[in-house]
Amino acid sequence: MSSDDARPVTPGSLADVIEVLAGRRLAVLTGAGVSTDSGIPDYRGPDSPPRTPMTFQQFMGDEAFRRHYWARNHVGWRHVGRTLPNAGHRALAELERRGVVGGLITQNVDLLHQAAGSRHVIDLHGRYDRVVCLDCGTVISRAELADRLDALNPGFVESVGAVGDVEIAPDADAVIEQTSHFVVAACAVCGGVLKPDIVYFGELVPRERVERAYAMVDAADALLVAGSSLTVQSGLRFVRHAARTGKPVVVVNRGATRGDRYAAVALDGGTSETLTELAQELPAP
Numbered sequence: 471m472s473s474d475d476a477r478p479v480t481p482g483s484l485a486d487v488i489e490v491l492a493g494r495r496l497a498v499l500t501g502a503g504v505s506t507d508s509g510i511p512d513y514r515g516p517d518s519p520p521r522t523p524m525t526f527q528q529f530m531g532d533e534a535f536r537r538h539y540w541a542r543n544h545v546g547w548r549h550v551g552r553t554l555p556n557a558g559h560r561a562l563a564e565l566e567r568r569g570v571v572g573g574l575i576t577q578n579v580d581l582l583h584q585a586a587g588s589r590h591v592i593d594l595h596g597r598y599d600r601v602v603c604l605d606c607g608t609v610i611s612r613a614e615l616a617d618r619l620d621a622l623n624p625g626f627v628e629s630v631g632a633v634g635d636v637e638i639a640p641d642a643d644a645v646i647e648q649t650s651h652f653v654v655a656a657c658a659v660c661g662g663v664l665k666p667d668i669v670y671f672g673e674l675v676p677r678e679r680v681e682r683a684y685a686m687v688d689a690a691d692a693l694l695v696a697g698s699s700l701t702v703q704s705g706l707r708f709v710r711h712a713a714r715t716g717k718p719v720v721v722v723n724r725g726a727t728r729g730d731r732y733a734a735v736a737l738d739g740g741t742s743e744t745l746t747e748l749a750q751e752l753p754a755p
């Protein structure tokens with residue numbers, strides 16, 4: 471058994487969670503599981519079909535792949551913008567208002583925490599509503615790019631919409647096959663390659679963002695993980711950091727996670743209902 475294997479932990483109850491977290495100021499780390507009740511599927515959840523995520527290397531290395539990606543994203547991102555925060559998002563915003571939650575680190579790019587009213591949010595993996603130029607670093611809004619892509623591809627979104635059922639992935643990716651004629655926009659400033667401001671597999675989270683997230687954990691008394699299986703190191707490192715610095719970690723997730731072995735309590739359950747109960751039960755520190 472490698473050191474990364476989750477060891478079996480005693481399943482925690484809500485009472486266990488409250489006992490560990492009561493009176494403590496929390497940093498929270500959230501993942502895709504928090505957004506599933508808003509209709510954004512979690513491709514790593516226990517009941518999810520296997521899926522091969524796009525890598526940064528694929529995006530950079532292949533113009534046809536980029537065209538395909540942008541065509542799908544051009545349809546998918548609008549669906550993310552129409553989703554609404556759920557009870558789990560609202561509970562975390564309420565806990566922040568009451569001073570229980572000091573800050574929130576999210577692996578989601580959907581901005582639903584901000585939509586629910588959370589204010590101290592670090593978008594660890596970026597945000598779906600921005601686009602960055604990989605050559606000159608210019609950042610534009612996804613809405614501005616949408617206008618340019620609509621002008622370059624008249625009728626595209628409408629023709630896809632007519633097909634009907636469009637599968638939406640957490641990274642605003644939608645599955646469409648007829649993309650070979652899609653025209654991709656280049657950076658208006660330098661002509662460079664545009665990429666959604668989202669951290670892909672194989673890509674590093676910007677160092678400055680990681681340091682802010684460590685500081686958020688350091689400023690808290692405990693770390694609550696909600697809706698993440700902690701499959702990737704970008705999230706797991708904050709769990710290790712909290713455990714290493716003697717702060718209790720609580721994990722709330724459907725199914726086992728790579729962080730369970732570091733957790734004081736691991737509760738197997740949905741985030742919407744569990745976070746709602748925590749918002750009712752946890753006193754201000």
Ligand SMILES: [Zn+2]
Binds near residue numbers: 603657661663
């Ligand atoms: Zn540029």
